[in-house]
Amino acid sequence: MPQIRPVSDLRNNFAEISKIVHETSEPVFLTKNGYGDMVVMSIEAYERKLFEGEIYYKLKEAELEAKSTNVRYTHEEVFSDLKRSLADKIGKDNV
Structure with a gap:
């Protein structure tokens, strides 16, 4: 309550x-x-609300994108792209 x-x-x-x-x-x-x-x-509760709001915004954005195109990606495609992006970022940070 x-x-x-x-x-x-x-x-x-x-x-x-x-x-x-x-x-x-x-x-x-x-x-x-x-x-x-x-x-x-509390600041912790406020930050959690901001984070949740950002997640909901991103999910809504993804939903709208999905409705506007027929392009779909497999689990493997998404994660290999993420791994490649992370590897690129880590490589740049270590230079």
Whole structure:
């Protein structure tokens, strides 16, 4: 269940709110005059949300690409291309 607190709790009960966001990895929603105003979350939870958003964006991009072309690649083709790209990158980094 989401934690919904008045924004004044951020000032008056900061340690408690900090403990909640770190222990539960869930955000705390802060209200001002009864309306949503802010969300507080741990940096780890925020970074995870950004990462998940990036993954969903890439999946949507791949879905749209798949709809726009009939070109398909086998598992072997994809992984051999990835290995080749990694080998090229590692080779350049060691120069």
